[in-house]
Amino acid sequence: MRKVKKERQKLSSILRNNWLMLRKIAAYTPEYFALMIVEGVVWGCINSVSAWFIYTLLNAVQDGGDFLYAASIIAVMAAFYLVAYVFDKWYWNIKNPLMRQKLHLRMHEELFAKARSLDLSCFDDPAFYNDFVWAMNQSDSRAIEVIEDTGKLINRLIASASLFTLLLTVDPVIALVLFLSSCVTVVCNLVGNRISFRHDRERNPLRRKRDYINRVYHLADYAKELRTGRADELLTREYDENNERLVQTDVKYGRRYFLLYGLGWNGLGNVTLFALLLYMITQLANGRIAVGGFAATVQVIWDIRWTLNNLIERITKYAKHSLYIEKYREFMSYEPRVKGEKHEIPPFERLELRNVSFAYTFDHPEYRFREDQDDKPADRQPPQEALRNVSLTIHAGEKVAIVGYNGAGKTTLIKLIMRFYDPTEGEILYNGVNIREYAPEAYRRQIGTVFQDFKIFAATVAENVMNGEYRQENEATVREALRAADFTEKLEQLEQGLGTHLTREFNDKGTNLSGGESQKVAIARVFAGRYPIVIMDEPSSALDPMAEYHLNQSILRNTEEKTVIFISHRLSTTRIADTIYLFDGGRLVEQGSHEALLEKDGKYAEMFRLQSEKYRQGEA
Amino acid sequence: MRRKQKPTEKKKKKIPFRRRVVNNLFALRCIWEAAPLHLIIYVGSGVVYGILNFLSGSYLLRRIVDGVEAGEPISSILRYVCILGVVTLVIETALQWYWRVISPVLNCRILAYIEKKLFRQAARVELACYEDPEFYNRYVKAMDEAYNRIRKVMYTLDDLISGLVTLSANSLLLFLIDPWLMLFGLFPLVLGVFRRLENIAKHDMETEKKPVNRRKTYVRRTFYLGEYAKEMRIGGMYGRMLRDLRESFSDYRRIIKKYGLRQAVYGYLQKIGLEVVTILGATLYAVWSAMVVGSANGGMSVGDCLVVLSSISSISYELNRLVQYFAEFGEHALFLEDVRFFLDYIPAIQDGPETAPKEGGELELRNVTFRYHGSERDAIRNVSFTLHPGERVALVGSNGSGKSTLVKLLLRLYDPTEGEIRLRGTDIRAYTLDSYRGDFSTVFQDFKLFSMTVKENVLLRPTCEGDDELVAQALKESGAYERVSRMEHGMDSILTREFDDHGENLSVGEQQKMLLARVFAERRPFVLLDEPSSALDPIAEYRMFGNMMRATAGRSVIFISHRLSSAVLADRVLLMENGELAECGTHAELMAKNGKYATMFRRQAENYLGSEVSEDA
Secondary structure: OOOOOOOOOOHHHHHHHHHHHHHHHHHHOHHHHHHHHHHHHHHHHHHHHHHHHHHHHHHHHHOOOOHHHHHHHHHHHHHHHHHHHHHHHHHHHHHHHHHHHHHHHHHHHHHHHHHHHOOOHHHHOHHHHHHHHHHHHHHHHHHHHHHHHHHHHHHHHHHHHHHHHHHHHHOHHHHHHHHHHHHHHHHHHHHHHHHHHHHHHHHHHHHHHHHHHHHHHHOHHHHHHHHHOOHHHHHHHHHHHHHHHHHHHHHHHHHHHHHHHHHHHHHHHHHHHHHHHHHHHHHHHOOOOOHHHHHHHHHHHHHHHHHHHHHHHHHHHHHHHHHHHHHHHHHHOOOOOOOOOEOOOOOOOEEEEEEEEEEOOOOOOOOOOOHHHOOOOOOOOOOOEEEEEEEEEEEOOOEEEEEEOOOOOHHHHHHHHOOOOOOOEEEEEEOOEEHHHEOHHHHHOOEEEEOOOOOOOOOEHHHHHOOOOOOHHHHHHHHHHHHHOOOHHHHHHOOOHHHOEEOOOOOOOOEOOOHHHHHHHHHHHHHHOOOOEEEEEOOOOOOOHHHHHHHHHHHHHHOOOOEEEEEEOOHHHHOOOOEEEEEEOOEEEEEEOHHHHHHHOOHHHHHHHHHHHHHHHHHO | OOOOOOOOOOOOOOOOHHHHHHHHHHHHHHHHHHOHHHHHHHHHHHHHHHHHHHHOOHHHHHHHHHHHHOOOOHHHHHHHHHHHHHHHHHHHHHHHHHHHHHHHHHHHHHHHHHHHHHHHHHHHOOOHHHHOHHHHHHHHHHHHHHHHHHHHHHHHHHHHHHHHHHHHHHHHHHHHHOOOHHHHHHOHHHHHHHHHHHHHHHHHHHHHHHHHHHHHHHHHHHHHOHHHHHHHHOOOHHHHHHHHHHHHHHHHHHHHHHHHHHHHHHHHHHHHHHHHHHHHHHHHHHHHHHHHHOHHHOOOOHHHHHHHHHHHHHHHHHHHHHHHHHHHHHHHHHHHHHHHHHHHOOOOOOOOOEOOOOOOOOEEEEEEEEOOOOOOOOOEEEEEEEEOOOOEEEEEEOOOOOHHHHHHHHOOOOOOOEEEEEEOOEEHHHEOHHHHHOOEEEEOOOOOOOOOEHHHHHHOOOOOOOHHHHHHHHHHHHOOHHHHHOOOOHHHOEEOOOOOOOOEOOOHHHHHHHHHHHHHHHOOOEEEEEOOOOOOOHHHHHHHHHHHHHHOOOOEEEEEOOOHHHHHHOOEEEEEEOOEEEEEEOHHHHHHHOOHHHHHHHHHHHHHHOOHHHOOO
16 A cells, blocks of 8 residues: 555544445445344354353353253254354355455446546556555455454444343443453553554555565566676665664554553453452352352453454454545546547548647646645646647648657657547647547547557457457458568467467466567557557567568558558658658647758758768768 | 476475475574574463463363362462462563564564575576576565565464463363363364365365466456556457456356355364364263262362363364464465575576676677577577677667677676686686676666665665765766756655655656666776667767767777667677677678678668758768
C-alpha cells in the first residue's frame, strides 16, 4: 500500500463504508451473506458451549446424582458436535470457497469495466494510480475480509454474551470484575491502535526504502549495473543506515507498547485473574459456589479474555477496512471525462485541429483523491503546455509526417487525436464534427495505431493481430497482415503457426518474441484492422537498418489509399510524406512537403542536414 | 553454461529427512549468528511458559478442589495461589519487556544479517542466473521468503518445546490419576492418518490452482498497468481478457468442487475423533469412575474429574499439534531449500588471483564462441579481434547479431564457452572481477538509474570531498547539466520516486545523458557504449558524439549503434552477423570493399542523400 491516510476517520464514515460494502456483498451473493450469519452463530455456540458443559456436568457429579443423567449430558454434547461440525466442514471446505470465487468474479467484472473506462490521464497521476492498482488487486479480498470479520464478530458477540450469562448465574461479583477489566482492555487496545498508527507512519518510508534496495538486488534490470560499478557498496551503506533508523523507531515505540500492553494490559489482566482466583477459593471453601461453578468460571475467565481481545481486534479492523473501502468507492465513482454519445461514425473525409492546446495535469476537477496530497509541498511544477495553439488539417488518403525533437509534443498530438485526452483549449473535428460528440470507443475504431510502447498480449499470434477478435474466417486477413509486416519468415518457424501462444506469462510453452519481431506483430495489427486512418508512432525504433528499410517500403505499399500519420525523429523515414509537420516545444513551426521545407531552409532543413551530414561524409 | 545443480520445477518433490533437519538447523544457525540472545530466550521462554501453563492450569485446579474437599486450611491454598501469581507476574512482565522492546531490535538485526547475506550473493552470481527462469524463480522466492521462514523455524521450535512440556506434565498427572486415561490421550495419534489425507488433498488442490492463478493475475495486470492502457482502449482485447478471466474462475470452481468434499470428510473425522471420541470419551470414563465406582473404592474424586476434563483436551490438542509442528518443519525445510540453494550456489564466474592493470592495455579476443544457457545456437561464433589502446571501434550489425553479447563477454558478465579474452596478454579470468571490471565505463542499452542522488548515480560510489566539481564537469560534457541545475537540490537531488515522493523523474533521454556522465566522470581506460544515443534526438545525438570523441581521447572505446552515420567517426568498424565477425576495417575500407556494410550504409543514407540535389552542403 502506498501510504496510510494521516487523519483518523470519523466513526460515522467507518460505519457507513463497512455497511455499504456489506450491502454490496449481500446484493452480489445473498447466499454468502446469509450463511456468514449462520456460521457466526454456530461458532458462537461452539466457542461457549464447553463452559456450560463443564458447569452442568461437574455440578451433577458433585451432587452425586444419577450416572445416567451425567451420561446423557455428555451424549447431548456429543450430538451437538456431530451436527455442528458437519455444517462447519461443509461450509469451509466447499460452500465458502465457491461463494468467494463468485464474489471475486462479480467484483472483478465490475472493476474491469470501470478500469477500462478510466481516462488515460488517471495513469499519469501517481496518487490516483496507486489507489487504482490497489482497488484492482485488493478490493475483492478486502470485501471478503469484511464479510468474514462480520461473521466472526457475530460469533464472538454470541460467545461473550453466553459466557457472561454463565458467570452471572455463578456469581455476579465475578461477572462485574471481569466486565470492568474488559473495559480496561478495550481502552488499552484503542490507545494501542493509536500508537501503532503513528508507529506505522514513521516506519513506512523506511520500509519503502528497504523494499527498494531489496528490489534492486532481485530485479534483473539492475544486475549488470551492480556488477560493473560500486553501487553495491552504496546500497549496503544506505541499507545499514536505514536499518539503524528502523531500529530506533522500533525501540521508541517498543517502550510505549510495553507500558501499555506489558504493564497495563497484561499486568492488570494477571492481577485480576489471580485476585478472582483467590476470591473464588474463599467462596468455594465457604461452600457458596459449587465445584462445577468454580471449574466453569476458571474456564470462562480464560475463554472470555481471549474472546474479548479477539472481539476488539475485529472491531478495530473495521476502521482499516473503511480506509480501503473508501478508496474502492472513490474509484468506482470516478466519472470519466472523455465520453460522447454518437456511435455512428461516418466514413473518414478529414481531420481538423483548431487552435488546440494541451497541458498534462493532475488537477482535473473530477479528481477526488487530492485531499491526502495536501501535505505535499507546492514544489510540483506548474503544468507545462505540451501543445500550444496547433491547427492543422489532414485529408483522407494523405500521408503525413510529424517530426520534431524529443518532447516536441509529437506523441501528445497522437494521444489527442486518439482521444485519450481532450484538448485543454481548442477542438478537434472529424469531418467537421467535434470528436467529443462521438463515443470514444466507436471513434477509436477508425484509427489503427502502432504505439511507441506497444504491447504484445499473452494470447495467440492471430488474436494479437486481430486484437482478440480472431475467428477462423479471418485467417487470410491475418496472414496477409503478417506478410505485409514482414513477419512471414518468423511465422514459418513457429510450430503452431497462427495459433502459437505469445509470451510465457501463463503458458510455459509460449514463445517470447524479440523487440523487433514484436513490433512487426504490432504493425500487422494495423494492417489487419482495415482502419481508414493509420498512425505509426516511431514504428522503426526497435528495428535494425535493413528491417527498417523493408518496413518503410512495406508500409507504403500496404497503405496506399489510407490516411497515414508517421511520427519520427529520423527524418529519413518521413521524407516520403505528402506533408511534413515540424513541431518544436509544443508548437507547429513548419509545414509543407520535404522539398518545400528544404527550400525554405528553416529548422527542418537544418535538422535534416545535421542527420544526413555524417552519411554524406561517409559516402564521400 | 555450467550449472551446478539442476533445480527441478516440481514442487511436489520430497526432501529427504536429513536435509529437512539440516535446513532447519541452518535457519537456527542464522539466528544464532545474528542474535544468539534471541534464540536462547525463545527456547527458554518455551519451557517457562509450558511449566507456567501447567501450574496455573490443570494442576492448580486439582490442588484447589482437592484441597478444599479434603478440608485443607484455606490459608495454605491461598498462599500457593499467591506465590504462583507473583511468579507469573514477574516472569510475564520481564518477557513482555523483552518482546516489546528488545525483540524488535533483534529482529531487525536478524533481517539485516540475512538480507545482506542474500545481497552479497546476489551481486556475485553470474548474469546467466537471471536468464534461467528456474534459477531466477528460486532466487526471487529465496529473497522474499528467507527472513520470514527463518523466523518461523524459531517460532515452531518455541511452540514445539512449550507443547512438549505441557504434554508431558499433563500426561504425568493423568497417569498418576488413572493409567487407563492414557488410552484416550494417545488416540489423537490415530487421527494423524486423516490429517495426512486432508493435507494431500489440499496440496493437490493448490497445485492444480497454480496455473489458473497465474492466468488470473496476468489478466488483472493488463487492466491496471499503464503500458497496456492504450491497447485496452482500442479494439477487442478487452473482451478477450474478460473471457480469460471468466474461464479462470470457472476453473477455480471446478477445482474446489473436485477436492472440497475430500477435505471436508477428512477434516470432519479428525474433529469428531478429537472432540467426541477423545475428550467426551475420557470425560464419560472419568464421570463413571467418580459416580459409579466412587472415590472411596479407588475411583476418582471430583478434583480428579476436573483435571481429566482440562488435561485431556490439553493433551489431545498438543498431540494433534505435534504432528503439525513436524509438518511445519517440513514446510520450512522446503522453502529454505530455495534459500540454501541460492546461498550455496557457487558462481560460475570467479575471481582470479591477480589485480588487473589500472591503465588498461591491449584487449584481445581469441576465437571466442559463446552460447546462452538453454539456447540451441551460438550467440557468438569464433570471433577474434584486438582492441588497441586509444582505438575507437564501432560495433554494427542487425538485431540479434551478437553485439550486446560481445559487450557482456568483454565485461566478463559471462565467460566464453570456447576461446579466451586477454588483457595485456593475460586471460581475463586471471584477474579479480572488481579490478577487471573497474577498467571499464559502460552504458548499457537497458540501463537503470538508482534511486539515489545525482552525484551518486554518476559516480556509483560513496561520494567524498571535491566530487562536486568532477560531477559537474561530467554532467556538462554529457549534456545533462542544464537539467540537473534546474532541480531543487542540484546534484544532491534524489532521482526517481521509488521511495522518495519528491524525487526527480527524468525522461528516457535525460536518463541516458545522466548515464553518459558516468563515462566522463570515471576516466577508465575502456569505454563500452551500447546504443548510447537510441533515445536521443538527432541534435542531442550529434552533440553527444562530438563530446564523447573529445572526452574519451586516449581511451579505448567500443560503441554499438544502429545509426551507421555514427560509425563514420570510428577508427574501425566491426560488422557482426549471426554471431560472427563478418567485416572489419575502417569506414572507408569497408565502403570500398562494397560488401554488407556498404549495402547497409547506402540503404540508410539513401533517404537522406536522395535529396542532395536540392541542398547546398
